[in-house]
Amino acid sequence: MAVDAKLVAQLREMTGAGMMDAKKALEETSGDLNAAAEALRKKGIAKAAGKAARETKEGLVHAYQHSNGKLGAMVEVLCETDFVARTENFKELCNDLALHISAADPLYVKRESVPEEVVQKQKELFREEAAATAKLPEILEKIVSGKMDKWFSEVVLMEQAFIKDEDKTIDEFVKEKVATI
Incomplete structure (x- = not known):
């Protein structure tokens, strides 16, 4: 499918993508600007994840x-x-x-950088809090897990x-x- 140069320029302006990437995304999405932008975003996130392991100097x-x-x-x-x-x-x-x-x-910085003793101490605090309300052990663990996720999202x-x-x-x-x- 031939893609209009103005559409390519518009997509590039929206996403910051290179000309060939924008053109290819528009071709793949039959000229749908929003779908092309989403495809580029997904491609970019995948590319970023691949770059994470590279050496940075x-x-x-x-x-x-x-x-x-x-x-x-x-x-x-x-x-x-x-x-x-x-x-x-x-x-x-x-x-x-x-x-x-x-x-x-x-x-x-990352969940993995939280010292294990800090994690265990926090789990124990949440377990004690949840024990007062939870009747079943499996519910207790779900409550603790949810509270830990919330705590990680804060710290x-x-x-x-x-x-x-x-x-x-x-x-x-x-x-x-x-x-x-």
Whole structure:
């Protein structure tokens, strides 16, 4: 199917995708702009997940300070090349992460980085709370599991709701942003 150049340009403007990627997505979706944008988004997230295992030697150290001067955060965000580190999208990512960290005050970066003794202590606290209300052991464990997930979403950066878009976690936000870089 031949794709109109204006449609390709419009899709590129919407998504930040390259010309050939935009054209291919439009061809695959028979010219449906929204479907093509969604296809590019999914492709970008998959691409970002594939990049996660690569070695990163470049990046930025970015500091955010709130306007009142009493709150701030400094982040180091790494990437593969200095070219990427100089892009506006990458700088925005660094700023948004620092802003989020200063506002949300996460204790850990990833769930895996929470010390096991902290996890066990928190589970025990939730188990004691739930024991007062739960009658069956399987219900007790479901309650504890749910409370642990909620707790992780409060103290683990990558699981926190992004302050600029609470429908996304930081992990989802980062993957989407990386897909556009």
